[in-house]
Amino acid sequence: MENKQKEGKCPHCENTTDKIHQNDWYTVRDIPLSDYQVLLKVNRRQLRCTKCQKVFSEELSFIKTRRTYTKRLAMKVIKEVLETNVESAARRNRMTASEVETLLREQEVDLLKEKPGSPRLDMTI
Numbered sequence: 001m002e003n004k005q006k007e008g009k010c011p012h013c014e015n016t017t018d019k020i021h022q023n024d025w026y027t028v029r030d031i032p033l034s035d036y037q038v039l040l041k042v043n044r045r046q047l048r049c050t051k052c053q054k055v056f057s058e059e060l061s062f063i064k065t066r067r068t069y070t071k072r073l074a075m076k077v078i079k080e081v082l083e084t085n086v087e088s089a090a091r092r093n094r095m096t097a098s099e100v101e102t103l104l105r106e107q108e109v110d111l112l113k114e115k116p117g118s119p120r121l122d123m124t125i
Ligand SMILES: [Zn+2]
Pocket: 010, 011, 012, 013, 014, 015, 049, 050, 051, 052, 053, 054
C-alpha cells in the first residue's frame, strides 16, 4: 500500500514537498479476516523538504508513527479487552496475549505524550 497523495508537509517549516528521499516499506498488522491473519505491506515514504532540506517521514492517517498495527485494529482490541479479557481478545485477533499487552502499553504511552493544547487527563477531586 502507498499513499495516493504525493505531497507531504514539512514538520519543521510547513513547506509542502513531493521530493522522495527514500521509500520505507514495512509490515503492519490489520483486522483478521475469519481465520486469516491480515498483514499489510505499507510504504511510509521519507520526503526531503525543498525549502529547509530536512528529511521527514510522511504521516499516514490509519497507522500511528512507529506502530506495527493499524489504528482500527488497536480500537478493536481495546474494545474486546474491555468487554472480555486479554486472552479472549488475543485469540479473536490472532495475536498472543503478550502482543495484546504490548499494544495496550503503547496506547498508554501515546496518551501520555499528547501534544500541548489537546485535552488533558488532569483532574481535581
Ligand atoms: Zn522544511
